[in-house]
Amino acid sequence: xxxxxxxxxxxxxxxxxxxxxxxxxxxxxxxxxxxxxxxxxxxxxxxxxxxxxxxxxxxxxxxxxxxxxxxxxxxxxxxxxxxxxxxxxxxxxxxxxxxxxxxxxxxxxxxxxxxxxxxxxxxxxxxxxxxxxxxxxxxxxxxxxxxxxxxxxxxxxxxxxxxxxxxxxxxxxxxxxxxxx
Numbered sequence: 269x270x271x272x273x274x275x276x277x278x279x280x281x282x283x284x285x286x287x288x289x290x291x292x293x294x295x296x297x298x299x300x301x302x303x304x305x306x307x308x309x310x311x312x313x314x315x316x317x318x319x320x321x322x323x324x325x326x327x328x329x330x331x332x333x334x335x336x337x338x339x340x341x342x343x344x345x346x347x348x349x350x351x352x353x354x355x356x357x358x359x360x361x362x363x364x365x366x367x368x369x370x371x372x373x374x375x376x377x378x379x380x381x382x383x384x385x386x387x388x389x390x391x392x393x394x395x396x397x398x399x400x401x402x403x404x405x406x407x408x409x410x411x412x413x414x415x416x417x418x419x420x421x422x423x424x425x426x427x428x429x430x431x432x433x434x435x436x437x438x439x440x441x442x443x444x445x446x447x448x449x
Contacts, residue, residue, distance in 0.1 A: 278302045278319035280310040280336070281352070282329040286375075290323065293379040305329075309337050311343065318344040321386050324369070326353035326360060332422075334360065337367040350385040351376060357414030413441060 277299040278367040284305065291301045302317055304310035306328055314322070323338060324333045337349060348370040353360065371385035384400045415432065420426040424442070428435040 276300045276302055276315055276319035277319075278304065278310065278317070278347075279306075279324045280304045280307075280323065280328070280333065281325040282306065282327075283325070284414045290379070290382065297379065307331050307339075310336060311339055312345045314340050314347070319347055323349050323382060324349055324351050326351055326364070327355065327396050334363055335370060337364065337369055341368040350382060352382075355414065357411045357418075359415030359418055363418070391399060393445045410441075413438070417442075 277294050279287055279290050279294075279301065280303075281290070281431060283307050287303050287305065290304050294301045299321075301318060302313045304313055310324075313319070322344075325342070326333045326335060328336075333353075335350060337351075340347060349368065350371040350373055351361075351364040351369045352373050352375055354375045356372070356374040364372050373381060373385055383405065413427070416430050417424070417427045424438055425435050428438040431438065
């Protein structure tokens with residue numbers, strides 16, 4: 269029962285290498301680290317240890333991290349969640365924040381970025397910083413694709429039909445890394 273008084277850091281990611289690197293870095297900085305490679309493991313650890321901080325990958329092997337946010341917050345309401353993803357889009361960022369995530373970061377991230385994400389309130393974002401950086405057409409296309417893909421629950425064929433493009437073209441676009449700006 270004394271373990272319940274510690275502040276735990278839960279990392280949820282299906283990339284074993286990233287999981288190991290983040291866990292090792294956080295442990296070296298004095299954090300009590302728990303790690304999970306899937307939602308089932310994450311929910312069990314969250315219920316048992318009530319972590320203060322949670323790093324959650326958007327795309328786990330067989331599930332979406334978005335679907336875990338509400339469950340994690342129910343099990344540990346005071347936990348702060350930072351969503352990590354290699355496939356960032358405005359749509360998923362908005363959804364993550366609406367569901368209860370504290371922050372949303374694009375991979376790769378280092379330990380400092382991850383820790384800083386828990387210190388800043390998402391409502392503190394500078395609107396002028398966003399307005400000063402116009403979004404490129406390629407970035408807007410990427411975000412529209414991600415938003416439509418999410419609306420179709422990851423169904424590529426339905427997304428391609430909705431966007432009016434060939435399924436193979438959509439698959440090629442999805443295999444590319446997201447455009448930064």
